[in-house]
Amino acid sequence: MAHQSDLIADDILGYLKSQEEKSLLRFITCGSVDDGKSTLIGRLLWDSKLIFEDQLAALEADSRKVGTQGGEIDFALLLDGLQAEREQGITIDVAYRFFSTDKRKFIVADTPGHEQYTRNMATGASTADVAVILIDARKGILTQTRRHSFITSLLGIKHVVLAVNKMDLIDYDQTKFDAIVADYHTFAKDLGYRSIAAIPLSALRGDNMIEASANTPWYDGPTLLSHLETVQVEQDAIEKPFRLPVQWVNRPNLDFRGFSGTISSGTIKPGDEIIVTASGQTSKVKDIVTFDGNLEEAIAGQAVTLTLEDEIDISRGDILAASDAKPDFADQFEARIIWMHEDQLLPGRPYLIKMGAQVTNAQISELKYKVNVNTLEHMAGKTLELNEVGIANISSDKALAFDPYDENRHSGRFIIIDRFTNATVGAGMVNHSLRRATNIKWQEMDINKGARAYQKGQKSAILWFTGLSGAGKSTVANLVEKKLHAMGKHTYTLDGDNVRHGLNKDLGFSDADRVENIRRVGETAKLFVDAGVITLVSFISPFKSERQLARSLVEKDEFIEVFIDTPLEVCEQRDVKGLYKKARAGEIANFTGISSPYERPENAEIVVSTENQSAEKAAEAIVAKLEEFGVLGAWYPDI
Template sequence: MQQVTLDTKRSLLRFLTCGSVDDGKSTLIGRLLYDAQLIFEDQLRGITIESQRKLGDEAALDLSLLVDGLQAEREQGITIDVAYRFFSTAKRRFIVADTPGHEQYTRNMATGASTADLAVLLVDARKGLLVQTHRHSCIASLLGIRHVVLAVNKMDLVGYDEKVFRTIEAQYREFAKQLNFTSITAIPMSALLGDNVFKHSNNMSWYQGLTFMTFLEDVDVGDTKIDGPFRMPVQWVNRPHQDFRGFSGTVVGGSVRVGDSVSIQPTGTTAVVQQIVQFDVSPDVAKKGDAVTIVLDREVDVSRGNVICSVAHPTSNVERFEAHLLWMTELPVQPGRQFLCKLGTVTVPAVITRITSKIDVNTFTQIPTDRLEMNEIGVVVVQLETKVAHDIYDNNRDMGGFILIDRTTNDTLAAGMILRDVVQVQNITWHHMDIDKSARANLKGQKPAVLWLTGLSGSGKSTIANLIERALWSEGKHTYILDGDNIRHGLSSDLGFKAEDRIENIRRVSEVSRLMTDAGMLIIVSLISPYQSERERARRTIGDEFIEVYIDTPLEECERRDPKGLYKRARAGEIRGMTGVDSPYEPPTLPEIHVKTMENTPEKSAMLIVAWLRSNGFLQNH
């Protein structure tokens, strides 16, 4: 074992290894630890025995076994989950996250990347840049990693050819132009044989740069912890007895001094810091990274989830923001889905109201979409149930990163990074059911409604209903027509045309409409529904979504059209209870829409109705 000094002040470098499967990530870490003599003897004995069993070779030593700690990983020879290794040299302390290359386990790569300052991206010299190379680069960049080592591995298998290395390096630099990296360092190596890992390679005299280890020891990742204005999310209210009330949390931005005025977000109240408490000391100042308990000078309403912050630069607290989202679960996501969002110390219900685009990881360009599949990264709009203090991710990772949690299984489904706030354009009503009407409707990108077309037989209800449906359908809306005649063939086939049967028929249609609006649909009811009182009852059943549309055609015109020959038969006395003939029709007194068919073609009538829906906000895209 290498001797290390006692100095606890050495800097810490947190990095991850990533890249495609079989590029040699675990082997590289194993090789680094082995050559640097940082492996305990009993651990080395353990993997020596396992290597021999696995490879059937006395002299074989599979260094990847040092980090692939799960049985399934060692059996399959792959990495499934991120492993953390800790090591020190005389110059530095390191925490390395060895992450999996399989696309299936991208979520575990993101887990490892979220706390790293530098990414080591492995590339198999024989294969060059692969989709996973690009994907991992995108994720690292979006998560805020600014420094990359391009480890071109398996150089031994391409005859240590400089041209191969230079080509890959050039291709990667070209690709990475679109990403937010500040430094890219390419190193040709063989993790298996140790070339340029800990020792300089004799096989690649053309490479004059640093070895991997020397680079890690010397690299300056700069101040990734941008200080920014003061932020402390309250984790826990500390109240041991009546005379003490403090707010415990970790400072995630800036610093605060005793005597400073602070703002409490999202409530916006202010107070002055009276005392900063730690276990054995009461320091005058709390800086970023410190876990403290703050006592304020006055009784203000502060609880878990509030953020104590700078008065001059308070956090934002709007409920709606645009964010990059990494979707990490098998079932794809579409707008309208509800979650729990954990941001800082707050967990609140949230809904994705819009998915704008996804990132093509190979070109880093945005493709319009309305759904994200597993491991895709998209731009989405998230609506929170309440105001939550937050910042833009690039300004403060702890205040701008969030996770989305499944409301039923509690699985972590996605990780998000806030890009910007979205100012509210309309108030979205909130319901506490897991999946409710607005969620279903949002999924369809629409607002539920019941267009209740009432009018005499032959007034043109069915024709207009069809035209409305075609217009809505062409806009991608999910609609359904409940037509009086069709209903009577099924749902109401047991009913006749007596007054009580008509009333029951309307009741049934109302109830079905209500269910369908709950399912988020746009319903077009085409029903004579002659009685004012019955239409009012339907309005009460259906609620705000009920839109009464009076298809106004004079009786004479209906009788002239008589498409089903009903008027003729009624006049001849063959059928009884015909509305307009021997049964009354009560025209609506205050319909939402009044369409006069003598003045408009059916097409024009349908257009007027759709226009009404649009101007009343039913067809807005969310």
């Protein structure tokens, strides 16, 4: 390195020991584009003499080649590692850097300023203790300043450094500095910060970065590095109640059974009583096992294996908690959501929720409101777009263990995953559990689904007809029902247009409304299946996710997808209702096949086409398949 501690040369073990004993501060830099975030971190590394010789040579060469300082050292290039960043002079991805001083170790996240990369900024803020929010002294508080301040507050950061940068470009004017600080305090008064330290800086020139600047004699506060070395952040994770998400049941032989994971919060000792949140079973810790030997105490952040005094049922995904400070355990909760994907959030659509080691299917049951992150205004909305923030109620297939995020950042956060692409589409922070349904229990009936179907001499099922408008779904479904009725079968048809006259008359044709349309119909069809009826559902149902949701509501062999595979051009030529003509003229928005997508089934149980086949022949083929699947024959279930 350009500078090396004498301790490294003389006593490497002592040096390592001293590093181990230092506290660690994670902080994030954020602000608008060109406020100087990368330059600030680069300057910290430079002035702290924490740059390797080869990095120094590369920096000097790159500064001459692609720098923005006229051949002088461009400190931002230490952080802007992507080619696109260097070409545009902006930060796109999150860059993490480690450095240390005599007093503290640091991990800093340099995050992008562009609005389109807000999701990247939120990622960097999720683990930070302090936010360094940069403001260009010439421009004052901007939209992105407000946006990043709100998101850092949303993610639980309580300490802020208001770094008013580029003071050299306003001749170190105290009046302008004071005005910016006053404006920011007015804006941030409702964000819940515990401390805001305002510092006048010139990251490029080094003013008030490491040493107090002679150019700001009117400022008597700490330098940036001095403040970061001394700011007191709560020992949040250690002071919280004990939580261990079980990541692995460790069973190397018959004589050992332990539960492995990283302690997310709190401390644990042998003899402490713990509870398994899901089952409510309790036991005491027998040993805390690690690779280096057993411990007398373990704290947040340590990876350990716990053995217990009792043999109780524990699986991966369970949460071990302090028995006297249990987390919430519920399948409904309210949360703050940051949407991080180009495809919008759709309430009612099934997603995966991953909360620690817990994973389950879930739906956003209600988007209560969106938050304008620039003004903090609450706005009505049915969906969230990329980088938008909202407050929503979430319903999961199984109960999850969690703490409110404001009480425990480690056990109150989760990610939302698309079930088909496995892409992370959102991040959430739990506000509180919803206990409205805790008094509702499933009422068992003596006459069950099997008995009802047996009485009718058939097997109850859903025939889900999907295809484009004009493909012939309703026509074919009607013919299939007539044939089944003639055979003495008990049927009912749920048709898309008919249902919209009653059950779904309040829904439009936006993507969000289409999802809710199918969710309601799926639940209704499930009731008909429970009644022992063969239910025909004729809906465009353009999205795979919603068809999969409907399928998941019933038993595996009770859902039969019937794809009426008629090409768009044929459907448009028919245009029985004149809808395609209106859609082409722009008179109908969100029309499937024209301005809204149709996602073709990939593994439908039955595929027919009315392009070169009459509806009558298609209906005959479907009935023949139902005979083959055993839906129409005598059925003898356990009743």
